[in-house]
Amino acid sequence: MAEKTAKEMKEIILNKFAEVFGDTEGVKAYFAPGRVNMIGEHTDYNGGHVFPCALTIGTYGAARKREDRKLRFYSMNFSHLGIIESSLDDLKPAKEAGWTNYPKGVMWAFGERGYEIPCGMDLMLNGNIPNGSGLSSSASVEVLTGFILRDFFGFDVSNQDLALIGQFSENNFNGVNCGIMDQFAIAMGKEGHAIFLDTADLSYEYAPIKLENAKIVISCSNKKRGLGDSKYNERRSECETALAEIQTVVGINGLGDLTEEQFEQYKSAIKDEVRVKRAKHAVYENRRTVKAVEALKNNDVELFGKLMNASHISLQYDYEVTGIELDTLVEEAWKVDGVIGSRMTGAGFGGCTVSIVKTDAIDSFIEKVGKAYKEKIGYAADFYVVEIGDGPVVL
Ligand code: GLA
Numbered sequence: 001m002a003e004k005t006a007k008e009m010k011e012i013i014l015n016k017f018a019e020v021f022g023d024t025e026g027v028k029a030y031f032a033p034g035r036v037n038m039i040g041e042h043t044d045y046n047g048g049h050v051f052p053c054a055l056t057i058g059t060y061g062a063a064r065k066r067e068d069r070k071l072r073f074y075s076m077n078f079s080h081l082g083i084i085e086s087s088l089d090d091l092k093p094a095k096e097a098g099w100t101n102y103p104k105g106v107m108w109a110f111g112e113r114g115y116e117i118p119c120g121m122d123l124m125l126n127g128n129i130p131n132g133s134g135l136s137s138s139a140s141v142e143v144l145t146g147f148i149l150r151d152f153f154g155f156d157v158s159n160q161d162l163a164l165i166g167q168f169s170e171n172n173f174n175g176v177n178c179g180i181m182d183q184f185a186i187a188m189g190k191e192g193h194a195i196f197l198d199t200a201d202l203s204y205e206y207a208p209i210k211l212e213n214a215k216i217v218i219s220c221s222n223k224k225r226g227l228g229d230s231k232y233n234e235r236r237s238e239c240e241t242a243l244a245e246i247q248t249v250v251g252i253n254g255l256g257d258l259t260e261e262q263f264e265q266y267k268s269a270i271k272d273e274v275r276v277k278r279a280k281h282a283v284y285e286n287r288r289t290v291k292a293v294e295a296l297k298n299n300d301v302e303l304f305g306k307l308m309n310a311s312h313i314s315l316q317y318d319y320e321v322t323g324i325e326l327d328t329l330v331e332e333a334w335k336v337d338g339v340i341g342s343r344m345t346g347a348g349f350g351g352c353t354v355s356i357v358k359t360d361a362i363d364s365f366i367e368k369v370g371k372a373y374k375e376k377i378g379y380a381a382d383f384y385v386v387e388i389g390d391g392p393v394v395l
Contacts, residue, residue, distance in 0.1 A: 074125075159391060215386075325377055
């Protein structure tokens with residue numbers, strides 16, 4: 001799929017806005033990216049490190065203030081739903097509200113923080129992140145909404161606050177106990193850089209991604225994943241129980257505090273074999289992430305790739321969040337010459353893989369992995385060669 005430019009996307013959304021909401025008087029256009037995580041999976045709610053980056057694909061938005069308290073929503077990705085109406089006086093999650101639970105959740109979360117939204121708005125969205133792909137379309141909508149609210153009403157919140165507000169709304173309005181990674185990566189994105197974030201204290205550092213003769217390729221399994229109905233919350237509580245068990249023998253705040261050696265020393269405190277595997281993943285994956293960023297700093301992309309591969313194996317066997325679709329994409333990728341590393345990315349249970357592929361091998365990668373996937377799974381995967389972009393912007 002050829003990616004349209006931001007200028008083209010702005011034109012498309014403004015035209016549609018005029019068509020759906022009558023005219024474009026007082027409308028502003030915005031963009032918030034999606035994200036891909038290079039390594040550090042299921043570590044962000046365990047006080048560990050993550051290494052995500054914002055993408056140049058994401059969510060485009062067009063919005064204007066209203067004089068009443070009405071909210072009118074329209075998504076070009078769900079155009080069959082038409083205009084969905086709500087009100088600032090009715091910010092409650094509802095199944096039938098569909099995707100609008102994300103912007104509404106953020107409006108609610110601003111209220112919970114003491115920021116009063118003075119008037120309603122018309123809001124149109126158009127995303128070019130494949131929906132349900134695990135590239136954080138929902139966090140992108142959350143950060144975009146917060147960014148628009150700040151721009152409209154001058155709320156004194158930083159981009160980091162936008163990430164925290166987005167996570168708060170996802171946790172408390174939409175019922176998914178996600179960590180901070182997605183919203184942080186989106187709100188704090190920086191072109192050409194991944195973010196090495198320590199989720200224990202939110203300290204972070206931008207690391208340039210210099211792949212020289214290679215690129216980041218995302219393979220989308222087209223197996224839809226909804227965090228709410230997946231086993232995401234279950235994994236999180238397994239880790240919390242394992243942490244509580246380890247805390248009976250050693251004083252730590254999170255699994256991310258342990259080295260591999262310490263984990264081996266204390267793991268017998270965990271009273272269940274499955275939980276040992278879950279905690280092992282959280283500890284080892286965190287250490288792998290630290291090592292991967294070090295490797296990148298030393299320009300050792302090969303080692304970075306090997307750590308990505310090890311991450312997948314751990315997610316497959318210890319954390320058990322991959323599934324046949326993601327395993328097929330990764331195992332087929334590993335067979336292709338020119339693949340430096342490949343792993344599932346995001347929550348898992350469907351969604352996407354991320355691979356670092358030598359530029360001259362990308363065509364054969366897409367052909368070979370695509371063919372093998374279709375043969376084994378029965379439907380096609382999609383491939384995106386992506387670039388690392390900035391956080392949210394006014395267009
Ligand atoms: C989802 C969550 C994140 C993170 C990843 C797994 O994307 O939203 O907070 O836990 O899964 O690494």
